[in-house]
Amino acid sequence: MHDPHSERMSSSETRAAGGLAMVFAFRMLGMFMVLPVLATYGMDLTGSTPALIGLAIGAYGLTQAVLQIPFGIVSDRIGRRPVIYVGLLIFAAGSVLAANADSIWGVIAGRVLQGAGAISAAVMALLSDLTREQHRTKAMAMIGMSIGLSFAVAMVVGPLLTRAFGLSGLFWATAAMALLGILIVAGIVPKDAGPLQHRESGVAAQALWPTLRHGDLLRLDFAILALHAVLMASFVALPLALVEQGGLVKEEHWWVYLTALLIGFFGMVPFIIYGEKKRQMKRVLLGAVTVLLLCELHFVFFGSSLRALVLGIVVFFTAFNLLEASLPSLVSKVAPAGGKGTAMGVYSTSQFLGAALGGILGGWLYQHVGLGGVFIGCAALCAIWLAIAVTMREPPYVTSLRLPLDAAALADVGLVQRLKATPGVADAVVVVDEAAIYIKVDTQQVDRTTLESLIVSAPAACRV
Structure with missing residues (x-):
C-alpha cells in the first residue's frame, strides 16, 4: 500500500494520469486534425459551400455542449468506464461515417456523431477517482498538457495525413485512435473501486445555480466561448487566405502551423510565469485578448502576403496558447470551495458552444462577406470580450x-x-x-x- 500522504504519485496514479491523458490526446487529435484542412480539401465534396464547411468544422461542438454534463452525471450512476467505452465507440462511429461520406452533409453528420461521444467529464471524474487529492492538480495538469500537445500535433499531422490519404484517410485515422483509446482504458488505466462522490471532479446539482450566478465565473465562461469561436472562425478563413493571398498550396500548410505552434508554445511561457509569480493574471489575460484582436485586424489590413500571414499566425497562436493554458487555472482559482467540478463542467460546455458558434458564423460570414468579413467578425468578438474582461476582479491566488x-x-x-x-x-x-x-x-x-x-x-x- 502506498502512503496516503506521500508527496510522490504512486505507480498506479501515474498510470491513471498517463493513460487518461493519452485517451484525451487521441480524442482531441481526432477533433482538431480537420481544422487546418477542411476549408481547403472540403470544397471538393458534393454540395460544399463555405457556410456548410463552417458547419462541419463546428458541428461537433453542438453535441459536445449538450451531452457533456449528462454523460458526467450518468457516469456517477453506472460507473466511469462504461460511459467512456460507449463515448469512444460513438466517436469512432462518427469518424467512420465521415470517412465514407462523399458529400459535405455526410461529413457534417459524422462530426455531429463524433461530438456525441462526450466523455470529457467522465474521464476527468475517473482521474479523480484514481488519484489522491494532493496529486490531483498534477494529474489534471498532465491532461491539460496532453490537450495542448494534441492540438499542436493535429495542426501539423492533419495536413500531412490528408495530403497522403485524403480526407477519408484522415477520418479513418481518427476512428483508429478512438479504438486505441478503448484499449488504453481497458489495459493501462488501473481499475477503480467505483465512482467517488466529490465536488471537485463532477457537476454537483447543489452547486449549479450558484455557479451560473457567479459574475467572474460567467466572465471566464464567456472568455472560453469567445476564444474557441475565434479559433474555429479563423480556421474557416486562414487556410483559404494562405492559398488565395499567400499563394501557398494546401499541401504545404503544415510547416506554417508547425512554426506558429513551436514559437507560440515557448512564447507564452514567460507570460504565464510572470502572471502567476507577480499575481498579475488579469493583466496577462487582457494583454492576450488585445493581441488576438490586433491579429485579426492584421489579417484584414496587412494579410496580403505569405510573410505577413505567417507572422500574424505565429502571434495569434502565442496569444491563443497563453489563454488556453491560463483560463482553466483562473476558473479553479475563482470557483467557490466545493464548486470547482461544477464550474469546470459549465466552462467546458461554454467551450464547445463557442466551437460550434465559431464554425457556423465563420462559414456564414465567409460565404456572404468574404475572408475580410470573417476576420472583422472575429475582431468584433474580441472587442466585446475585452470590454467584459476589463470588469473582472483580480483572481484570488488560491x-x-x-x-x-x-x-x-x-x-x-x-x-x-x-x-x-x-x-x-x-x-x-x-x-x-x-x-x-x-x-x-x-x-x-x-x-x-x-x-x-x-x-x-x-x-x-x-x-x-
Missing part, C-alpha cells in the same frame, strides 16, 4: 483542497468559522454526505499540514 473529516470534526459546529479566520484561508465548506471539507487556500500563507492539524485538534480542544 488552491483547492479537499480534506476528509472524522465524526468528531463533522460534529464541530465552529470548524468552518475557525478555518476562515486562519490567514490564507479564503473559503471553506463542509459536505456532510462526503465526510469532507473543501478549502480554498493561499499556499504561500498556510500549508496543508497546518490545516490538517487545525481540523484534528479543534474538536479535541472543544471537548476539554
Whole structure:
C-alpha cells in the first residue's frame, strides 16, 4: 500500500494520469486534425459551400455542449468506464461515417456523431477517482498538457495525413485512435473501486445555480466561448487566405502551423510565469485578448502576403496558447470551495458552444462577406470580450483542497468559522454526505499540514 500522504504519485496514479491523458490526446487529435484542412480539401465534396464547411468544422461542438454534463452525471450512476467505452465507440462511429461520406452533409453528420461521444467529464471524474487529492492538480495538469500537445500535433499531422490519404484517410485515422483509446482504458488505466462522490471532479446539482450566478465565473465562461469561436472562425478563413493571398498550396500548410505552434508554445511561457509569480493574471489575460484582436485586424489590413500571414499566425497562436493554458487555472482559482467540478463542467460546455458558434458564423460570414468579413467578425468578438474582461476582479491566488473529516470534526459546529479566520484561508465548506471539507487556500500563507492539524485538534480542544 502506498502512503496516503506521500508527496510522490504512486505507480498506479501515474498510470491513471498517463493513460487518461493519452485517451484525451487521441480524442482531441481526432477533433482538431480537420481544422487546418477542411476549408481547403472540403470544397471538393458534393454540395460544399463555405457556410456548410463552417458547419462541419463546428458541428461537433453542438453535441459536445449538450451531452457533456449528462454523460458526467450518468457516469456517477453506472460507473466511469462504461460511459467512456460507449463515448469512444460513438466517436469512432462518427469518424467512420465521415470517412465514407462523399458529400459535405455526410461529413457534417459524422462530426455531429463524433461530438456525441462526450466523455470529457467522465474521464476527468475517473482521474479523480484514481488519484489522491494532493496529486490531483498534477494529474489534471498532465491532461491539460496532453490537450495542448494534441492540438499542436493535429495542426501539423492533419495536413500531412490528408495530403497522403485524403480526407477519408484522415477520418479513418481518427476512428483508429478512438479504438486505441478503448484499449488504453481497458489495459493501462488501473481499475477503480467505483465512482467517488466529490465536488471537485463532477457537476454537483447543489452547486449549479450558484455557479451560473457567479459574475467572474460567467466572465471566464464567456472568455472560453469567445476564444474557441475565434479559433474555429479563423480556421474557416486562414487556410483559404494562405492559398488565395499567400499563394501557398494546401499541401504545404503544415510547416506554417508547425512554426506558429513551436514559437507560440515557448512564447507564452514567460507570460504565464510572470502572471502567476507577480499575481498579475488579469493583466496577462487582457494583454492576450488585445493581441488576438490586433491579429485579426492584421489579417484584414496587412494579410496580403505569405510573410505577413505567417507572422500574424505565429502571434495569434502565442496569444491563443497563453489563454488556453491560463483560463482553466483562473476558473479553479475563482470557483467557490466545493464548486470547482461544477464550474469546470459549465466552462467546458461554454467551450464547445463557442466551437460550434465559431464554425457556423465563420462559414456564414465567409460565404456572404468574404475572408475580410470573417476576420472583422472575429475582431468584433474580441472587442466585446475585452470590454467584459476589463470588469473582472483580480483572481484570488488560491488552491483547492479537499480534506476528509472524522465524526468528531463533522460534529464541530465552529470548524468552518475557525478555518476562515486562519490567514490564507479564503473559503471553506463542509459536505456532510462526503465526510469532507473543501478549502480554498493561499499556499504561500498556510500549508496543508497546518490545516490538517487545525481540523484534528479543534474538536479535541472543544471537548476539554
